[in-house]
Amino acid sequence: MNRKYRLLPSDSIIVGSRTLYRVQALRDVSEGVVHGTLGGYIECEANLSHAGRAWVADSATIYQNAVVSGNALVQGHAVVRGSSSVADDARVYGYAQVATNARISERAAVFDNAIVSGKACIAGDAIVYGRSSVHDGHVFGRAHVRGNAVVLGSARIKDFNDISTFDGIGPRASVVTAYRTGDGSVEVVCTGFRGSLAQFRLRVQADHGARRKDKAGWALLGLANLIEFQFSG
Missing domain, CATH: 2.160.10 (UDP N-Acetylglucosamine Acyltransferase; domain 1)
Incomplete structure (x- = not known):
């Protein structure tokens, strides 16, 4: 040698x-x-x-x-x-x-300051940066994971359009990350929550109810609609 x-x-x-x-x-x-x-x-x-x-x-x-x-x-x-x-x-x-x-x-x-851990696989021309973290997920192709995004095991992100991150959401200024999974569905991750888009809506309704003056609840439901629109293509 x-x-x-x-x-x-x-x-x-x-x-x-x-x-x-x-x-x-x-x-x-x-x-x-x-x-x-x-x-x-x-x-x-x-x-x-x-x-x-x-x-x-x-x-x-x-x-x-x-x-x-x-x-x-x-x-x-x-x-x-x-x-x-x-x-x-x-x-x-x-x-x-x-x-x-x-x-x-x-x-x-x-x-x-990015962290990649678990059984995560980052390949192709993908980049992971900022303060983002990928744990167990698959990121490849031309995908970018950035900002404060949190990506977990079911993720299969191959392009820019397969992930969105929203900062400063709600009264706790939470980071909300939405990404495509292996079966083509969308998973949402934020503080204390990980689940489907439908489950995210139910969680917001359970936490904030139907109070018309609850601006945080309406903002989160509006975000759910935005996520659905972004991933509908």
Whole structure:
């Protein structure tokens, strides 16, 4: 095996109970990573493949059973941990986190403060950013998950039109996320609620009743109508 990097025992950090070591390139890896370039931190060589152009840069960390391979790049202050993987030409950067069994592949990108976890799969040209989170869902194609969106396991988002996020809704200024699921239906997620659009309407009616002066209730029912319209195409 033509080793791509070495671990530097003299340059390490402690994450929880684990010791991570900075990597240093032993050969030219890519245009920006040449022999002698210092990278980010990994726990062991199983975390970063010696094949391809895969690299960890800056203060980014890869540990536990996580694997970065192919031509993938993890940089900034990003964290890849658990049994997750970042492969192909995928990128994870900023303060993003990829955890548990999540898979980031093809040309997908996860950045800013986004969190991808569970058995989530992010692929194609999809991007996940802002303060959004994807747990178990599938995001692929040209999809964008952004802002404060919350995407859960039944999601199957392949395009811009498969997800909508609404901020500052109701008296609690809740974030409401609506997205397409694997069976083609629409699921709605907000504080204390996850269910179908019909269930969302029933929940609003139960919480706010039919009081004509309840502006929050009318606003939420109006939002339900907007979601239905947006996903009707």
